[in-house]
Amino acid sequence: MSSCPCTLCDDDRDRKITAEDSAHELRHLMSAIDVRPPYILVAHSYGGIIARTYLGLYPDDLAGMALLDTNTELLQQCLSPMPPVSFQNVTKDVDLETLTHLREESGMTDQEWEDAIAAIQRTMPASADEATHFSGRQLARRMQIDRRAMGVKPLLVATSEMPRDWRRMLTEGMRLGGGSVQDRDDAVKWVESAELFCKQVQKVQLGLSSNSKYVHFDVGHDFPIRRPDETAEAVGELLDMVARQRVDRGENK
Structure with a gap:
C-alpha cells in the first residue's frame, strides 16, 4: 500500500504522476x-488504482483482473493519510522486515533478495511522485463498482492481514519509546480503524464483476513475497476462469 501522506488537490496534479498517466504508459509499453x-x-497495492484506471480507459483490452491487497478509492478516504504522521513518528525506529522475518520467510536466494531490494530502490523516486490520493478520487468518480464495470469478466480479489503488521509495528514502536503521547494516542486510533475497515473496503471491489472470486491470505501485505506459491495458485485459478469463459464463448484458447 502506498505510504504517500499527501492529500493532493486537483491543482497539484501536474506535479505528480497520476494513475491515468501510468495506465497510458502501460498500454504504450505493451x-x-x-x-x-x-x-x-495482476495488480498489488497501489497498482490496483492503476489497473482499475486502465479498466476505465480501455475496458475492451481486459479479459480479467487480479487485485492483490490493493488500494481502493474508499480505503484512501477511510484511512487517509496512510500511514499518518503520528504512526510514522511512533514507528520510525522499527524495521518491519526484521520484525516480521520477511527475509527468512521469503525463500529467496541472497542474489534474488539483493535484486529485489535494488529494484525497489530504483523505483522509489517515481513512487514518491505518484499522485495516489488524487488518482483515488478520480477513480471514485468513475463509479465502477456501482456500474459493475467488468460485467462478467473474471475477477480475483485477495486481502491480507496488513493491519496486523501495523499493530505489531505500533506495539514495537511504543516499546522503543517512539513518538509523543499524542502521537501514540492518534496512532492507536488509526490502527484500530484499519483493523475495522481495511479488509471490508477492499472486498467491496468484488462488486466490479458478477464473476468474482475472493481469497484471504493470513499474512501481511507482502504475501506475494512471503507466499509466492499460494499467490501463483490464486492467480492461476483466475487464468483458468478466463480460459473457460473464452472457450464457452467460442473464442481462441
Missing part, C-alpha cells in the same frame, strides 16, 4: 513490445 490485448492485469 504496444511497443508487440503484446496485444486481451490482457489479464
